[in-house]
Amino acid sequence: xxxxxxxxxxxxxxxxxxxxxxxxxxxxxxxxxxxxxxxxxxxxxxxxxxxxxxxxxxxxxxxxxxxxxxxxxxxxxxxxxxxxxxxxxxxxxxxxxxxxxxxxxxxxxxxxxxxxxxxxxxxxxxxxxxxxxxxxxxxxxxxxxxxxxxxxxxxxxxxxxxxxxxxxxxxxxxxxxxxxxxxxxxxxxxxxxxxxxxxxxxxxxxxxxxxxxxxxxxxxxxxxxxxxxxxxxxxxxxxxxxxxxxxxxxxxxxxxxxxxxxxxxxxxxxxxxxxxxxxxxxxxxxxxxxxxxxxxxxxxxxxxxxxxxxxxxxxxxxxxxxxxxxxxxxxxxxxxxxxxxxxxxxxxxxxxxxxxxxxxxxxxxxxxxxxxxxxxxxxxxxxxxxxxxxxxxxxxxxxxxxxxxxxxxxxxxxxxxxxxxxxxxxxxxxxxxxxxxxxxxxxxxxxxxxxxxxxxxxxxxxxxxxxxxxxxxxxxxxxxxxxxx
Amino acid sequence: xxxxxxxxxxxxxxxxxxxxxxxxxxxxxxxxxxxxxxxxxxxxxxxxxxxxxxxxxxxxxxxxxxxxxxxxxxxxxxxxxxxxxxxxxxxxxxxxxxxxxxxxxxxxxxxxxxxxxxxxxxxxxxxxxxxxxxxxxxxxxxxxxxxxxxxxxxxxxxxxxxxxxxxxxxxxxxxxxxxxxxxxxxxxxxxxxxxxxxxxxxxxxxxxxxxxxxxxxxxxxxxxxxxxxxxxxxxxxxxxxxxxxxxxxxxxxxxxxxxxxxxxxxxxxxxxxxxxxxxxxxxxxxxxxxxxxxxxxxxxxxxxxxxxxxxxxxxxxxxxxxxxxxxxxxxxxxxxxxxxxxxxxxxxxxxxxxxxxxxxxxxxxxxxxxxxxxxxxxxxxxxxxxxxxxxxxxxxxxxxxxxxxxxxxxxxxxxxxxxxxxxxxxxxxxxxxxxxxxxxxxxxxxxxxxxxxxxxxxxxxxxxxxxxxxx
Numbered sequence: 001x002x003x004x005x006x007x008x009x010x011x012x013x014x015x016x017x018x019x020x021x022x023x024x025x026x027x028x029x030x031x032x033x034x035x036x037x038x039x040x041x042x043x044x045x046x047x048x049x050x051x052x053x054x055x056x057x058x059x060x061x062x063x064x065x066x067x068x069x070x071x072x073x074x075x076x077x078x079x080x081x082x083x084x085x086x087x088x089x090x091x092x093x094x095x096x097x098x099x100x101x102x103x104x105x106x107x108x109x110x111x112x113x114x115x116x117x118x119x120x121x122x123x124x125x126x127x128x129x130x131x132x133x134x135x136x137x138x139x140x141x142x143x144x145x146x147x148x149x150x151x152x153x154x155x156x157x158x159x160x161x162x163x164x165x166x167x168x169x170x171x172x173x174x175x176x177x178x179x180x181x182x183x184x185x186x187x188x189x190x191x192x193x194x195x196x197x198x199x200x201x202x203x204x205x206x207x208x209x210x211x212x213x214x215x216x217x218x219x220x221x222x223x224x225x226x227x228x229x230x231x232x233x234x235x236x237x238x239x240x241x242x243x244x245x246x247x248x249x250x251x252x253x254x255x256x257x258x259x260x261x262x263x264x265x266x267x268x269x270x271x272x273x274x275x276x277x278x279x280x281x282x283x284x285x286x287x288x289x290x291x292x293x294x295x296x297x298x299x300x301x302x303x304x305x306x307x308x309x310x311x312x313x314x315x316x317x318x319x320x321x322x323x324x325x326x327x328x329x330x331x332x333x334x335x336x337x338x339x340x341x342x343x344x345x346x347x348x349x350x351x352x353x354x355x356x357x358x359x360x361x362x363x364x365x366x367x368x369x370x371x372x373x374x375x376x377x378x379x380x381x382x383x384x385x386x387x388x389x390x391x392x393x394x395x396x397x398x399x400x401x402x403x404x405x406x407x408x409x410x411x412x413x414x415x416x417x418x419x420x421x422x423x424x425x426x427x428x429x430x431x432x433x434x435x436x437x438x439x440x441x442x443x444x445x446x447x448x449x450x451x452x453x454x455x456x457x458x459x460x461x462x463x464x465x466x467x468x469x470x471x472x473x474x475x476x477x478x479x480x481x482x483x484x485x
Numbered sequence: 486x487x488x489x490x491x492x493x494x495x496x497x498x499x500x501x502x503x504x505x506x507x508x509x510x511x512x513x514x515x516x517x518x519x520x521x522x523x524x525x526x527x528x529x530x531x532x533x534x535x536x537x538x539x540x541x542x543x544x545x546x547x548x549x550x551x552x553x554x555x556x557x558x559x560x561x562x563x564x565x566x567x568x569x570x571x572x573x574x575x576x577x578x579x580x581x582x583x584x585x586x587x588x589x590x591x592x593x594x595x596x597x598x599x600x601x602x603x604x605x606x607x608x609x610x611x612x613x614x615x616x617x618x619x620x621x622x623x624x625x626x627x628x629x630x631x632x633x634x635x636x637x638x639x640x641x642x643x644x645x646x647x648x649x650x651x652x653x654x655x656x657x658x659x660x661x662x663x664x665x666x667x668x669x670x671x672x673x674x675x676x677x678x679x680x681x682x683x684x685x686x687x688x689x690x691x692x693x694x695x696x697x698x699x700x701x702x703x704x705x706x707x708x709x710x711x712x713x714x715x716x717x718x719x720x721x722x723x724x725x726x727x728x729x730x731x732x733x734x735x736x737x738x739x740x741x742x743x744x745x746x747x748x749x750x751x752x753x754x755x756x757x758x759x760x761x762x763x764x765x766x767x768x769x770x771x772x773x774x775x776x777x778x779x780x781x782x783x784x785x786x787x788x789x790x791x792x793x794x795x796x797x798x799x800x801x802x803x804x805x806x807x808x809x810x811x812x813x814x815x816x817x818x819x820x821x822x823x824x825x826x827x828x829x830x831x832x833x834x835x836x837x838x839x840x841x842x843x844x845x846x847x848x849x850x851x852x853x854x855x856x857x858x859x860x861x862x863x864x865x866x867x868x869x870x871x872x873x874x875x876x877x878x879x880x881x882x883x884x885x886x887x888x889x890x891x892x893x894x895x896x897x898x899x900x901x902x903x904x905x906x907x908x909x910x911x912x913x914x915x916x917x918x919x920x921x922x923x924x925x926x927x928x929x930x931x932x933x934x935x936x937x938x939x940x941x942x943x944x945x946x947x948x949x950x951x952x953x954x955x956x
Contacts, residue, residue, distance in 0.1 A: 358679045364667075424694040426669065451669040451696045 001134045004113070006032045008354050009127065009140030011119045011290070014041020016331030016343030017146030018103050023351035025110025032138055033112055034119040034129050039103040041148050042332075043340040044096055046167040051187075053092035054170055055194045055371055057083075062197035073410070083198060086173050121291035124324045142326050142354050145314060146347065147290060149283040149332035156242040157182065162258045163243070163277045166191060172276070175200050180260040180274035182240040184211030186370040188280035189223065193373050196230045203233040203272045205240050205262055212370065215431075216382055222413040222433050223372045230373075235272075237265030240279075244271050285313050285333040298323035300335060311335075318361045320350050328353075342366045365429075365448040367441040374414050375437045379444035380429030383419050392422035396454070396478025398470045400434045402485050405465040411435030416470040418454065418478050425453040425479070436467060443471055454478050487568025489538050491560040493553050496525060496532040496865075502554045503527045505547045506731040510560075514542045522560055525553065526731050530865035540564035550730040661689035670697040677702060732830045743892040746808060750928040753885045754940050758903060759918045761787060761950045779845055784900070784920075785823070786847040788875060790953050791946035792898065793819050793840045796873070799939050803872045805893045806930055813895075813930055822871030822891055823851060825858045833891060834858045835871040844954075875900065886923045895930055896939070899923040 008024050010017045013035035021033040038045055064081040066072055107114055115138065117131035124143065129136040151165035159165055164172075169191050177200065181192040184206030196202040204211060204227070211227070211234060212220040227234055244261040259271040287299075292314075300315035313335035320328045328350045331343030345366075349359045367379035386393045397417040400406035406414075414434025420427045430444040447457055457475035462468045469484075476482040496503055503525035510522050516536045523534045540562030547553050562568075662668065668685035670678070674697055678685045681702070688705045690697035729737055765782050796803045796819055804815040819840045822833040834854035839847060857863035874891040875898050882902035890897045901921035907914040922943065926936040946952050 358682065360679070362675050362679075421694075426694040450671045451692075451694065453694050455693070 001131075001136050003137045003139060004032060004115070005139045006030045006113070007140065008032070008142050008144065008351075009034070009138055010144045010146055011127065012041065012146035012148055012331070013039040013103070013107075013114070014146060014148045014331060014343065015043045015340040016148075016347040017041065017144065018107060018347075019344040020144055020146065020330060020347030020351045021112045022106050022110045023348045024354060025107070025112040027351060027355040029351070029355055031110075031112045032115060032140065033107060034115045034117065034127070034138070036116070036118045038100045039107065039114070040096070040100040041340075042150075044099050044103070046170055048340055049099060050092050050096055050170040051166070051190055051194075052371060053095055054088070055190060057088045057091075058194035058197035059373070061199075065197075083175065085175050085198070089171055089173070092170070119290055121294045124295045124327050127291075142328065144320075144347075144350055145292075145322070145327065145329040145333055146331050146343065147286040147333050148343075149285050149338055151279070152282045152284050154182070154240065154279055154281060157240060157260075157277065157279055159279070162275065163279060166278070166280055169195075169276075169278050176274075176276040177201065178274045178276075179203070180205060180240075180272045180277045182260070182277060182279045183281035184208070184213075184234065184236070185280060185282065186212060186372065186376075188278065189227070189372045190370065191278060191280065192232060193227070193230060196232050197373075201231070203235065203260075203274070205238050205260065205272065206234065206236045207239050209237050211236065212372075212376070215370075215376065215378065216384065219376060219378070219417070219431050219433050222374050223370070223376060225413070226373050235262060235264060235270075238270075239263045241269070243277070283332065283338055285335070287312060287314065287333060295324055295327065297327065297329075319353055319359065320346050320361070337366055337368060339366060339368060363449070364451075365445055367445045369438045369441055371438060374411065374434045377432045377437050377441045377444060378429070379431070379441060380427070380448045381419060382429055382431065383417075386419045386421075386428045389428075393428070394420045394422045394425070394454070394478045396420075396474040396476065396482070398473035398477055398482065398485060400467065400470060402473075403465075403467060403470050405467050405469070406434065408465070409435055409467075411467075416440070416474040418457070418471070418474040420454050420475075420478055425455060427452050427454060427457065427475075430471070430474075432470070434467065434470075440468060440471060443468060447471075487564055487566055488543065489540055489562045489564045489568045490558045491522065491534070491537065491562065492556050492558050493525065494534065495555050496527055500527045500555065502552050503532070504552050504731065504734070505549055505559070506531060508545060508549065510542050510545075512542050512545060516540060516542060516562070526735070527865055530863065530868055531731075531861065532865075534559070536560075536562070538562060538564050550728055550734075661687065662695060668697055669695055674699065674702065681706065732832070736831050739892060740889055743889050747890050747892060748928045749887070749890060749925045750931070750933055750936060751887045751923060751925045752933070752936050752940055753921055753923045754944055755919055755921050756944050757908065757917050757948050758784070758920045761947050762903075762918050764950045778849075780848040780852050782844065782848050783851075784903070785851060785875065785877065786844045787947065787950060787953060788898070788900065788943070789821050789836065789839050789847045789851075790844055791943045792821065792873065792875075794946055794953060795939055795942040796840075798942060799935060801935070802896045802926075802931065802939055804895050804930070805872060806895050806927055807893060808929070816872045818872070820870055820872045822874035822894075823854065824874060824876040824891075825855055827859055827861070829861070832858050832863065832868055833871060833874060834863055834867050835869065837870065873897070878902075885921055888923060888925045890925050890927055895927040896936075897925050898943070899925070 007030040010021045010031065010033040013021070013033050017033060017035070018039055021031050024031040043049060061081055061083055064078050067076045067078040068080040070077060104114065115129050115131060115136055117129040117136065119127045119129045121127050122137070125141070126137060126139050127143070129138060151167065153159055157163050166187050175195060175198045179192065179195050179200040179202045181188045181202060181204045184204045188204060189211060192202045192204050210217065210220070210224070212223060224234070239262065241261040241263055244259040258275065258277070259273045260277050262270045262272055264270050298315040299311045300313050301311035314322055314329040314333050316322055316329050316334045320330050320334070322329050330346035330350055332338040334346075345363060346361070349361065352359045365380040367377060370376040383393065383395055395417060397415050399415045401412045406412050411434055414432065414437065416432040416437070417430070418427060419429040427447055430447065432440055432444070454475045457472055458479055460472065462472040473482050473484055477485065493503060505523060506526045507524040508522070509520070509524070510516055516522065517539050518537065519535050521533045522536050524531050525534060526532070542560060543563050544561040546557065546559040553559060668688065669690055670685055675685065677699070678688070683702065683705060685697060688697050688701055691701050692698050761784070765784065765787065768782055800815055801813070803819055804813050806813050818838045821836045821839045823836065824831060824833050834857065836842070836847060836850045836854065842850065854863065854867060857867060871891060871894065873894055873896050876886070876888050877900035878886070880902060882900055885901060886899045888897045888899040899922065901923055903918055903920040905916050906919040908917040908919065922940060924936070924940055
């Protein structure tokens with residue numbers, strides 16, 4: 001097969017890779033993108049988008065079930081709902097396929113050549129792609145590694161059979177009766193909550209003393225409360241040990257039921273009955289299987305700061321350059337935070353650098369969202385991180401219990417919290433927890449990126465009645481004159 | 486509602502006037518009792534003037550750099566209650582204003598209408614006067630809180646009473662922001678800067694919280710390529726006028742006096758301090774007696790003790806020469822001034838009665854004074870009254886110096902850098918730790934011969950350090 005030569009080769013068509021390729025195409029760069037699966041990567045195919053579809057279906061189902069229980073204060077009653085999860089999955093797949101086709105179209109429109117297949121480095125400028133029609137060699141002046149990440153597998157709970165990753169969880173044909181979730185991070189809780197709403201008996205097993213441990217306890221409290229309301233059992237300080245069989249446990253069941261063996265916080269062994277065991281203990285960068293060892297890049301630790309060769313992430317600088325000239329890396333393969341929007345911003349930046357523009361990473365915040373119930377948003381610095389800077393800080397917090405719109409949505413749980421410098425009121429960080437607060441992330445990110453002070457937020461008219469008013473009120477609170485609390 | 490006039494208090498023994506070196510407040514500020522209003526400098530010490538009352542600053546009676554007589558009114562405050570002024574206007578007019586031509590605002594005899602505003606300025610005088618705006622202590626609290634709620638970048642650190650704003654905006658020519666702090670700019674500004682090749686860290690922000698705007702970029706670019714350019718040579722036509730005030734002025738006056746009045750003779754001799762260094766190392770290594778806080782010894786305490794010994798033979802070196810009266814005050818007590826560099830300039834803390842202190846005591850006192858001088862907490866007493874002075878630049882001491890006598894003393898001993906030099910011992914070169922002493926003397930009253938004898942005596946003592954301790 002004839003060799004392809006191009007200016008820019010992007011390996012991986014996830015959110016980082018496809019954005020990089022589209023932007024490069026817009027800038028007139030001769031670009032090739034290689035992807036083994038469908039375009040869109042984890043995000044579109046087995047991550048952000050499908051999980052949000054499932055979560056939405058679960059929310060709707062739970063609402064109707066709540067109405068059917070006769071407890072709805074809205075005065076609506078309904079017949080108990082029933083669910084055809086296979087149909088839900090078809091609906092979800094429809095969305096995914098529209099989006100992935102959309103990306104294929106956008107790439108084409110930007111005159112990016114897509115090569116489908118698995119790429120392997122031959123050297124820093126050359127890859128071989130195993131396509132359906134044979135081996136395609138591609139030579140490029142510049143290579144962008146955007147291979148993404150994959151769910152971490154536990155050695156004592158290998159994926160297969162009842163043990164599933166988030167990928168399989170999003171494609172189940174039926175709701176498992178009993179679901180054990182190993183790992184109480186945001187992926188585990190998002191899916192755990194969704195399946196609980198769809199009727200599964202969910203148990204979350206978390207090794208740390210609390211779930212969503214990277215967030216402060218105040219912020220996660222409404223989520224923990226909701227977990228209890230949904231009947232989700234949370235075992236903290238507990239370690240999953242492996243598979244067990246209920247039959248062996250001698251509980252009289254037909255010996256077919258599976259269970260998860262757990263060492264509880266007090267050191268005892270317990271069995272968690274489970275039809276499916278969802279393992280969500282993090283994601284690892286995809287650095288194997290594509291000949292990365294051929295080009296021997298410097299690697300970094302989780303925060304990008306590890307010693308050379310010590311980490312599992314590809315080390316990058318503030319322009320996403322790796323240790324090899326002409327080789328960039330973007331997205332999950334470069335470390336935390338593993339978020340699609342970070343990868344997209346990196347991809348866009350790298351395309352512009354390749355086009356000769358002066359760019360470097362100067363973002364003030366990468367907002368992060370947990371689509372739990374209630375939702376959780378963080379942007380910028382937490383109060384603890386802000387305090388660690390050394391200066392005095394001001395914190396303003398406004399509860400949704402005092403927000404009219406939140407009340408009318410039955411969403412009084414949660415709050416917006418603003419963290420600012422005490423001396424000049426520069427906003428350093430914004431967090432929120434509450435129903436639908438994910439949409440507030442845009443305002444939070446904008447405020448931080450524009451360098452807003454508390455007065456800027458307090459002085460901006462926020463439309464009434466919206467939950468966004470909570471943002472303004474939190475800023476007013478930090479200034480000492482909140483109006484509605 | 487009344488007025489309280491603060492007069493410059495007596496800040497030290499026999500001082501008739503003091504130089505105002507810093508205002509901590511400005512007109513319109515609300516101050517609390519004990520808040521620092523100003524700093525004045527007497528002979529050598531800086532004294533802070535606290536407010537005896539709560540109130541609002543109406544008038545400041547001097548500008549930085551002015552010399553103010555003790556007892557002159559320097560601040561007028563509006564206070565709750567009677568105040569200490571019956572007829573404020575009369576008092577102020579009668580009061581000896583040190584520099585009336587520089588008086589910044591005319592006194593307002595009637596109760597000021599600006600009571601309600603923490604940031605009220607003279608321009609607000611026309612505001613509606615209300616009785617309720619009277620400033621009692623509660624009012625101050627409220628206003629103080631309000632003031633902190635709307636800081637401007639120029640009032641970075643507003644404290645409780647609205648005093649002493651710490652500016653976060655750097656002076657022209659300085660770094661635009663504290664080291665390590667990221668420049669604050671919107672994404673559009675960052676993009677523009679990057680495309681224009683501007684490092685935003687070099688750009689000062691004029692917006693709130695130091696935010697950099699398009700106009701700041703415009704200004705940065707307008708300043709010309711020599712500013713933006715990071716390499717190459719460029720003309721610098723800037724002239725900065727720096728007012729010589731405070732300690733710097735004192736130093737200038739003192740140096741001019743010493744050099745214009747005293748015919749200096751400087752005598753340089755080299756000292757072999759090998760034995761002294763061995764002794765010093767041994768003493769520092771020696772286990773401290775339990776309970777006794779022994780300071781680490783430097784060379785200076787040995788030199789001080791050697792000088793005490795030499796002065797015992799030549800008391801005329803330990804003297805103050807009042808040339809106007811034609812009298813030499815020869816002191817029995819050896820009060821050794823130690824010239825010390827501080828962030829604001831040269832000061833000379835004094836180790837009193839070195840003749841009555843052993844080596845450890847000298848070292849401890851030296852440490853204490855050096856610390857006090859560096860932190861600016863040395864009192865006026867600790868910074869005056871020396872009868873002879875040592876000047877040492879330590880590792881920066883150089884080969885020789887020409888020390889300037891601390892007027893009206895008659896001698897100063899300068900310590901130069903210690904270094905290992907080859908010394909001919911008669912048969913071969915030996916590496917010896919050598920150090921020069923550069924000493925200046927007032928040639929009007931000290932003959933060259935006496936100066937040489939004095940330095941040679943110190944040389945003998947330091948080269949055979951046991952002699953320092955022999956009685």
